[in-house]
Amino acid sequence: MITRFAPSPTGPLHLGHAYSALLAHDMARACGGTFLLRIEDIDSTRSRPEWEQQIYDDLQWLGITWDAEPIRQSDRLPSYKSALKELWHRQLLYPCTCNRKDILAALDAPQEGVEPDYGPDGLIYPGTCRDKTNRNTAYPDGSVIRLDMAKAIAAIGQDQLHFLETGEPVDHKAQFITTPASDITSTIGDIILSRKDFPGSYHLSVVLDDAAQGITDVIRGADLFEATQIHVALQALLDLPTPRYHHHHLIRDDNGKRLAKRDDARAISKYRAEGATPEDIRRMVGL
Structure with a gap:
């Protein structure tokens, strides 16, 4: 362990x-x-x-x-950049220029007054910038970069993604948490994998860092339980091992x-x- x-x-x-x-x-x-x-x-x-x-x-x-x-x-920037460039060359990423106001406006447009959908990474991005960029160009340093979740799930090629949970969200009974791969696209959307001021994001860095340190068991708060499906998807996409997870209650x-x-x-x-x-x-x- x-x-x-x-x-x-x-x-x-x-x-x-x-x-x-x-x-x-x-x-x-x-x-x-x-x-x-x-x-x-x-x-x-x-x-x-x-x-x-x-x-x-x-x-x-x-x-x-x-x-x-x-x-x-801050010492692992080359690792994050390498993973981002790999995913870019696989045409699974795209730059995004939307701010929160733009996203809210796009989400509100079809049905004004309807509460927008939220996922474990916040507002589910409507894909405004998804098809605006030629993905055959060089990696755009200094840009906000999103993962094209639909293409990522297709690249993973699995009907279901799962992880072993040993903590309190499942009443202390170790069991596999399974998510249909298609649900990840609709309930999470195109997450940000890199920001302008840092070549990475929490989701990307935590997955790469856990793999680099050989972590077998991730012990963390229950507030990150729903985000684990993002991490499992990234692990599958980058051919990294999936640890066991133990999500505990919050103080x-x-x-x-x-x-x-x-x-x-x-x-x-x-x-x-x-x-x-x-x-x-x-x-x-x-x-």
Whole structure:
């Protein structure tokens, strides 16, 4: 078993991060496996060295150790670019110039007043730019790039995509989650795989990084459960292994709202400063 914790250095770690990191660490240690750390600094405008250092400090204070030097997404740009160019040459990508306002206008046009459809990646893109570009040209650096999902599913050539889920969305009973390949086109749409300011996206980078680190078991929050079908599709498209997935419940505040980076009141560093112990944190998150 090889698990990982992949925080973003864009703010302080909170109790939700502590739960996910401890769970992934404990699961690996319980069976003599490996626990790895990855710094997901894909958001270059908000990532800060001081937040990265605090991640290390907080995890070490919690008693979490990792078995290899942490990797950073900012050091893996060549890998993302290589995958994008491969998919471009297979004519599965296209540049997009639409902003959110354009997308909403296009979605609202056929039936004004009807709520637009959302998928695990947000608004389902209507395909406005899909046929505007000659895909036989060179890869367009510095552009927003979308995946032509219909062509991608055709290229995968499978009627169904599936992954093994061992976590709470399926009541702790390990089972295969199966999605008809045709549903992915209609319920997800043409996702963004690269942005102007970063040659990659969360979906592309997490799939490539998990494969590069040899991750066998992805332990993460239930908020990413629906997005897993995107990752499984990309793994099939890029001929990468599909890990087992364990999606756990989210740690919430007293009002039932999931914690966020801006919720400093639940920051691990704040509890540390107030004299809490690592055992106290474990009790707070139910471990």
